[in-house]
Amino acid sequence: MARRGEGAIIATMTSPSDDSDPPRHPCGACAFGEASVWRPVAPELRARLAQGFRRRQLARDEAIYAQGAPANTVYCLSRGLVALRTTREDGHYSFVRLVRPGEIFGFRSFLARQPHDTEARALTAARVCVVAAREAREVVEGSPQVLGGLALRCAIELRRSRDLRAHSRRGDAGGRLLRLIRDLSADQAPDADGVVRFRLPLSRADMAAALGLAPETVTRRLRRLCEAGALRISGRQVELPAPAAEGGG
Amino acid sequence: MARRGEGAIIATMTSPSDDSDPPRHPCGACAFGEASVWRPVAPELRARLAQGFRRRQLARDEAIYAQGAPANTVYCLSRGLVALRTTREDGHYSFVRLVRPGEIFGFRSFLARQPHDTEARALTAARVCVVAAREAREVVEGSPQVLGGLALRCAIELRRSRDLRAHSRRGDAGGRLLRLIRDLSADQAPDADGVVRFRLPLSRADMAAALGLAPETVTRRLRRLCEAGALRISGRQVELPAPAAEGGG
DNA sequence: CGCGGGGTTGATCACGATCAACGCAAGTGG
DNA sequence: CCACTTGCGTTGATCGTGATCAACCCCGCG
Known part of the structure; x- marks a missing residue:
């Protein structure tokens, strides 16, 4: 749980425990079962979650969603690396965030109910867990703990982003x-x-x-x-x- | 509701409607009653919220909380301007965020249950609404909509922070x-x-x-x-x- | 009166942006 | 198999910008 170095460009989430975790809920099949945002899902919602849930295998450089696309899914990366980038009208693009295994993405747009403002693309062969927004909303509305977890991730991400900004000028x-x-x-x-x-x-x-x-x-x-x-x-x-x-x- | 310019350093929230809003719940007294994060508070929790609620008048340059202090309150700015800054061990400090009327602050630490990583200080004479974390947590746990609002603010703030970072190099x-x-x-x-x-x-x-x-x-x-x-x-x-x-x- | 903090000015210089050209490897099609 | 293209990476030359260090100013204040 040790905090990463002050100026770490990218911070890790919790470390995956083991792949042998019994698949007790849809996300339990991945190595991050315990740490999953969906984890404390109420029993009556589990089926609903399973309905909107699916897994996707990605080749290197494969797009996951495009900038401007409607945010009708929330993603959790279980293997590989994913890049979040934005391109602006003038052609300049910026690298928004690197997603590591165990982290979720697409949740900012999900929370704000806005189209994606970034493009997500696999940097390596990768595997993501996808939860459809409709079911995700039902689950979130039904179990405050899940929403709390989502908010927590958002807060963590916010801190990371701020740190990045603060340190972006530090040193050569x-x-x-x-x-x-x-x-x-x-x-x-x-x-x-x-x-x-x-x-x-x-x-x-x-x-x-x-x-x-x-x-x-x-x-x-x-x-x-x-x-x-x-x-x-x-x-x-x-x-x-x-x-x-x-x-x- | 028009989105501010692409590269706006600081974005505004919703505009205050009127000060004559009847004080239906603790936060109703400020100009942002309708837009308050605490707004859709369940009736049975209203008393609890009122208990942890208080208002504070701030002189220019007065500190609200110190960096590293336990985050036992959530703040909403109703008048004036507040600066969020961080100082690092080496003495360098960075300007994290400017808080404008109608915006909340201190919520990141509240959500993450961590001590404040920034210092908050009034830039002008200001007025803040303060909600104690204990009561805030009860309200949040009791009414998912409030938590949702909090998460939304967090998401908005995250986007803002990212935009800031992306644009921080643009132009001279x-x-x-x-x-x-x-x-x-x-x-x-x-x-x-x-x-x-x-x-x-x-x-x-x-x-x-x-x-x-x-x-x-x-x-x-x-x-x-x-x-x-x-x-x-x-x-x-x-x-x-x-x-x-x-x-x- | 001296003091101190915020702000200003000046001189210097390293750093990184920019433009342009080129190398190189991986595709692609004949 | 070879020409061609395309995208990525590299190299070179040049130049503007902003950091840095230092001194100084201004103003309020005890």
Whole structure:
């Protein structure tokens, strides 16, 4: 439950317990059964929830919903990574949020009853649990605890967003970039030698958008980070050496 | 109900209807009775809400709660302006949010059941409605609609925060600064000649923190804006000429 | 009178944006 | 199999911007 580093670009939710969790309600089948927003669902609503529930397998780069689309579903990511982006009329796009396993998305539009203001797209092969808005509303209206959980997630997300904004200027681009990559590697288990090797789920343009930089700057800073020995990167392939226990606090 | 400009630094909630609204429930006394989060309070809970309810008059620069303080209250601003700021260990502080009349604050910590991560301070003489967390929780647990309203506010705030982050880099510092000042003047009625005259509620340092700039840059850009005729400013006193109907769509 | 905080000004400089060109790999179609 | 295209990433050159450090000013205040 330890709070992640002050300036963490991306924070994790609770860690998945085990996949062997018995599927007691629709969402119980995923690893986040206990932590699911739908968890304390009233028995009489369980069937209703099951009705609006379905699971979806996503290929890398597959779209989940488009910007401006009506928000008639709430999503929970059980595997993989999902990016939330917005494109504006002038063509500029920004990286709104990275969704990690166990997190829900699409709920902001669901709560506000507005069309999605972001586009959701799988960054890797992924699996999402989908709950139709109609059933979701019934469940939410029937069980205040679920609504409370939703509100809590929203509050958490709000804090994260604020932290992001506050820290978006802190330090130089290199430091922020390194932090972003470290955060992206958080799910990856280190190799035997302590080095974390993984495929970067974000393009240079994505990283640039996430950090408020130009793609060229990302390239250059990455190279400087390489030269400084902070990491090795070739294309999307990253090697992140053990952080040498520098995380004091 | 028209949505504010895309890049509005600060968005307004609903406009106050009238002060003559009969005080049907504790919050009915303020101008936002109809729009209050506590509004659809169940009759049996009204007394409970009244118990935890009180009103507070604030002088300019008076603190409402400190960063790190336990979040045992939820606030609704009925008059004046309030600033939410965070200070970090290294001394740097950031301007998290400006609270306008009709908006609630302190609810994020209330929802997350965490101590306040921001400090709240009145920027002008202000009046807040305070609801004790204990009673607030009872009301929220007893009436899902109130919780729903709270969640909605949270969702709105989340969107605002995201927009802020996405736009925080857009355009040059001068443009963002002018937009900030225009937003700050939104409550002010224009003079007979169409010029809006008001006292700036933010210090240079606050504006800098809100925009991610250095105070010196704020000073310089303000002067350039003056020279360009976009506004007149002397100390905290601002004159904002009519925006020449440039607000297209 | 000295003090202190907020605000201003000046000089300097590193940083990152921008534009343009190029490399490279993965598709695509013949 | 090879030309062609397309998108992503890289490199280079240039330039404006805003951060930083330092000094100073102004004003209120004890």
